[in-house]
Amino acid sequence: MTNDSSQLQEAVNAALEQKQPLRITGDGSKSFLYTGDTTVPLLATSDHKGVIEYRPEELVITVRAGTKLSELREITAEHGQMWACDPPLFDGRGTVGGAISSGWCGPGRPWYGTVRDSLLGVEMINGYGDPLRFGGKVIKNVAGFDVSRVLAGSQGTLGVLLSASLKLLPVPEHTRSIATSVSSQESTSLISQYTKRTSTLSGTCYFDGMLYLRFTGVAAAVDHDMQAFEANEEIDPQFWQKLRDHTLPFFADDKALWRVSLSRSSLFHGEDSNELEEFLVEWNGCLLWCKTQNSKFPTISMKPHAIRGFRNIKHETSRSTKYAHRLKHAFDPHKIFNPGVVL
Amino acid sequence: MISEFALTQLYAELPEHAILTDQYQKEPFESDAYTVKKELPGVVVLAESVGHVRSVLRVCNECDIPLVTRGAGTGLSGGARPHREGVLLVLSKLNSVLEVDPLACTATVEPGTTNLAISEAAKEHGLFYAPDPSSQIACSIGGNVAENAGGVHCLKYGMTLHNVVGLTVLTIEGDELVLGGKSYDWQGYDFLALMVGSEGMLGVVTEISVKLLPIPAVRHVLLGGFDDVEIAGNCVAGIIAAGVIPGGLEMMDELAVRAAEEFAEVGYPKDAKAVLLCELDGTEEEVASTTDRVAEVMKAFDASVIELATDPEQCERLWLGRKVAFPAAGRMASDFYCMDGSIPRYQIGPVLKAISNMSERYNLGVMNVFHAGDGNLHPLILYDASDKNQREGAEQFGAEILEHCIRVGGTITGEHGVGVEKIDQMCSQFSLPEIEQFHRIRNVFDVNRNMNPGKAIPTLARCSELGGMHVHKGRIPFPELSRF
Numbered sequence: 106m107t108n109d110s111s112q113l114q115e116a117v118n119a120a121l122e123q124k125q126p127l128r129i130t131g132d133g134s135k136s137f138l139y140t141g142d143t144t145v146p147l148l149a150t151s152d153h154k155g156v157i158e159y160r161p162e163e164l165v166i167t168v169r170a171g172t173k174l175s176e177l178r179e180i181t182a183e184h185g186q187m188w189a190c191d192p193p194l195f196d197g198r199g200t201v202g203g204a205i206s207s208g209w210c211g212p213g214r215p216w217y218g219t220v221r222d223s224l225l226g227v228e229m230i231n232g233y234g235d236p237l238r239f240g241g242k243v244i245k246n247v248a249g250f251d252v253s254r255v256l257a258g259s260q261g262t263l264g265v266l267l268s269a270s271l272k273l274l275p276v277p278e279h280t281r282s283i284a285t286s287v288s289s290q291e292s293t294s295l296i297s298q299y300t301k302r303t304s305t306l307s308g309t310c311y312f313d314g315m316l317y318l319r320f321t322g323v324a325a326a327v328d329h330d331m332q333a334f335e336a337n338e339e340i341d342p343q344f345w346q347k348l349r350d351h352t353l354p355f356f357a358d359d360k361a362l363w364r365v366s367l368s369r370s371s372l373f374h375g376e377d378s379n380e381l382e383e384f385l386v387e388w389n390g391c392l393l394w395c396k397t398q399n400s401k402f403p404t405i406s407m408k409p410h411a412i413r414g415f416r417n418i419k420h421e422t423s424r425s426t427k428y429a430h431r432l433k434h435a436f437d438p439h440k441i442f443n444p445g446v447v448l
Numbered sequence: 449m450i451s452e453f454a455l456t457q458l459y460a461e462l463p464e465h466a467i468l469t470d471q472y473q474k475e476p477f478e479s480d481a482y483t484v485k486k487e488l489p490g491v492v493v494l495a496e497s498v499g500h501v502r503s504v505l506r507v508c509n510e511c512d513i514p515l516v517t518r519g520a521g522t523g524l525s526g527g528a529r530p531h532r533e534g535v536l537l538v539l540s541k542l543n544s545v546l547e548v549d550p551l552a553c554t555a556t557v558e559p560g561t562t563n564l565a566i567s568e569a570a571k572e573h574g575l576f577y578a579p580d581p582s583s584q585i586a587c588s589i590g591g592n593v594a595e596n597a598g599g600v601h602c603l604k605y606g607m608t609l610h611n612v613v614g615l616t617v618l619t620i621e622g623d624e625l626v627l628g629g630k631s632y633d634w635q636g637y638d639f640l641a642l643m644v645g646s647e648g649m650l651g652v653v654t655e656i657s658v659k660l661l662p663i664p665a666v667r668h669v670l671l672g673g674f675d676d677v678e679i680a681g682n683c684v685a686g687i688i689a690a691g692v693i694p695g696g697l698e699m700m701d702e703l704a705v706r707a708a709e710e711f712a713e714v715g716y717p718k719d720a721k722a723v724l725l726c727e728l729d730g731t732e733e734e735v736a737s738t739t740d741r742v743a744e745v746m747k748a749f750d751a752s753v754i755e756l757a758t759d760p761e762q763c764e765r766l767w768l769g770r771k772v773a774f775p776a777a778g779r780m781a782s783d784f785y786c787m788d789g790s791i792p793r794y795q796i797g798p799v800l801k802a803i804s805n806m807s808e809r810y811n812l813g814v815m816n817v818f819h820a821g822d823g824n825l826h827p828l829i830l831y832d833a834s835d836k837n838q839r840e841g842a843e844q845f846g847a848e849i850l851e852h853c854i855r856v857g858g859t860i861t862g863e864h865g866v867g868v869e870k871i872d873q874m875c876s877q878f879s880l881p882e883i884e885q886f887h888r889i890r891n892v893f894d895v896n897r898n899m900n901p902g903k904a905i906p907t908l909a910r911c912s913e914l915g916g917m918h919v920h921k922g923r924i925p926f927p928e929l930s931r932f
Contacts (some may be wrong), residue, residue: 218610223612236881247607247862249640251642254638300662303665370554379794410634435892
């Protein structure tokens with residue numbers, strides 16, 4: 106547990122003085138997602154780590170940005186709690202700061218919410234070199250603009266995140282997962298049976314003709330929801346961690362990988378088109394991972410809300426909107442944080 | 449009054465009946481539900497279409513005059529208090545439910561739609577909209593978005609922010625921003641999170657998409673009576689620590705229980721010093737398990753009475769006392785002032801004690817009815833507005849409660865917003881560089897600062913004066929010195 110905030114503050118002050126832009130990083134677990142200028146010096150927050158305050162009865166933990174997600178998981182699990190948005194660890198090096206900056210969530214996203222949903226407050230340094238605090242450690246707080254939540258997914262373009270207060274949830278009493286061999290159409294109708302009512306469903310994944318379902322909650326309720334699958338094989342819940350961290354065999358090649366966000370009403374679980382030979386769907390059919398040959402843009406019949414090149418794709422340059430440009434300027438007028446990253 | 453020129457511009461673009469200029473027409477709009485500070489608007493526009501909203505924005509921008517947007521006017525912090533030299537844009541006529549999508553579990557509505565109307569429209573699909581401020585029959589969803597409204601069920605289901613999936617916003621420059629939507633994530637900055645709770649200072653919301661949830665199959669309410677307020681407060685933390693997230697977890701103190709009983713005779717234990725109401729919802733199996741667990745925790749914290757309601761009628765009866773608490777307070781004193789501080793749960797007991805001491809000091813009664821599970825206090829300060837001393841005392845008492853909330857690690861507002869009411873306490877909660885950052889964010893959308901001026905974010909000068917430092921034209925003397 107170390108407090109590195111004065112060094113980080115000095116580094117920002119020096120960068121401002123010398124007009125030297127910086128690339129903010131945690132432990133580099135998601136560096137392949139970085140689209141900005143890679144020639145600028147790194148500012149690593151990985152040494153600024155450890156728990157500042159944890160009160161389990163409050164369901165709130167305040168940690169420094171460089172704290173490893175794996176460590177956070179261990180500490181909270183001791184008290185039967187978890188950071189429910191479940192960001193990926195990838196190679197195990199993922200940090201809390203990186204999780205917040207990328208805004209990435211695990212397979213439970215539709216049920217447990219996002220990184221920003223559970224972010225109660227932050228401590229940061231903006232591009233003026235000012236140390237700032239927004240939000241707080243309480244569940245409900247509507248004083249001032251919700252700056253902390255804007256930092257989620259901002260990819261380090263607005264400032265250096267120093268610490269964050271996170272809302273936790275109790276770890277569900279019981280978890281059971283199954284795999285069943287069904288067609289894409291069947292998987293859609295199976296899932297919608299659970300989404301139409303209060304249920305314990307908390308994870309879906311479909312690929313290669315197999316549907317994977319996770320049920321979590323009080324034991325009796327989980328068992329009740331699992332009745333329809335008595336004949337099916339129960340699987341190791343580790344499956345969901347592998348899905349989250351992209352260590353399933355599906356992700357283990359060098360083909361171009363795209364991440365496609367679909368409408369909540371799409372209930373997408375595949376289609377006849379030959380374009381999508383290799384795909385994986387999670388989040389109730391709303392998050393599609395697909396591979397294409399030669400970095401070709403994927404074509405699917407449903408209108409996607411967003412398509413992002415994820416791995417092994419030369420990133421196309423996009424342009425910020427007027428307001429995104431102004432927001433960046435409002436926090437970092439001298440463009441010292443993550444230059445070249447466009448949101 | 450607003451200039452003749454601006455008025456001519458409005459008449460050129462809008463139907464005459466949509467523009468109210470006479471004093472008697474404008475008087476009903478001189479405040480929202482925060483009635484302490486009133487102001488007659490320069491002109492009122494009752495928008496009937498998004499086109500009207502566009503016109504008003506254009507006129508305000510071109511004529512450089514203030515614009516205050518208002519929904520049903522149920523806000524408790526004066527966020528919709530009009531500006532005497534500006535336009536009050538009223539959106540309550542834009543109240544259509546545009547779409548209920550049972551597949552996506554979303555509803556898309558206009559901003560003037562009442563909170564309850566959304567759940568009513570969703571009901572036929574077995575769905576509901578979770579955030580339910582006490583004023584849900586009347587309050588509009590646009591106002592809920594502006595204030596990031598809460599309610600009894602936030603503990604489990606989140607605030608407005610957590611339940612809004614998409615917004616269409618018009619900026620004062622006339623741009624239409626479509627934020628979020630029906631997918632689970634989007635590219636770019638989370639402007640949606642910034643808009644929710646921005647108190648009408650960044651844009652005018654013209655369309656809102658919300659998340660709908662399946663109506664829970666079962667709902668139980670547990671009532672626990674306690675002989676000690678502090679123990680009841682600790683029991684709240686105990687329930688959460690036991691791994692249960694109730695649908696709602698509310699607390700009423702002795703005075704609130706008595707007031708509610710006298711008003712509605714719901715059968716609360718009259719001699720209890722505090723009552724907890726705990727709602728548990730979900731599937732049959734889930735509710736059976738969590739009900740047992742909460743009852744055990746209540747026993748462990750020496751509850752003198754535990755009552756379980758399992759059928760809808762019994763549940764309604766137990767909730768009735770909570771719901772009538774505010775009108776019941778109106779019978780205890782001619783006026784009451786409702787505060788909205790938010791604190792860590794473990795501070796509930798000590799803070800209630802501190803409020804009780806302040807009550808003696810100010811010689812003003814106080815009644816506590818609040819969202820205990822969220823640590824969101826609502827002390828009701830009882831006073832007589834016709835008595836100048838009491839009126840001033842109530843304001844000071846309220847301010848002292850908020851300062852105390854900040855001291856124990858809380859915040860000045862949990863769900864009502866800052867508005868004009870708590871603008872001075874913003875200077876206590878935030879440093880000057882933080883306030884400055886808020887202003888820079890405001891400039892992103894409204895560089896001329898015509899959107900709801902004087903609300904939510906205090907000027908640097910105001911904070912410095914409160915802190916005893918003089919600021920000339922927004923410039924801090926010796927800016928190179930670090931002070932905060």
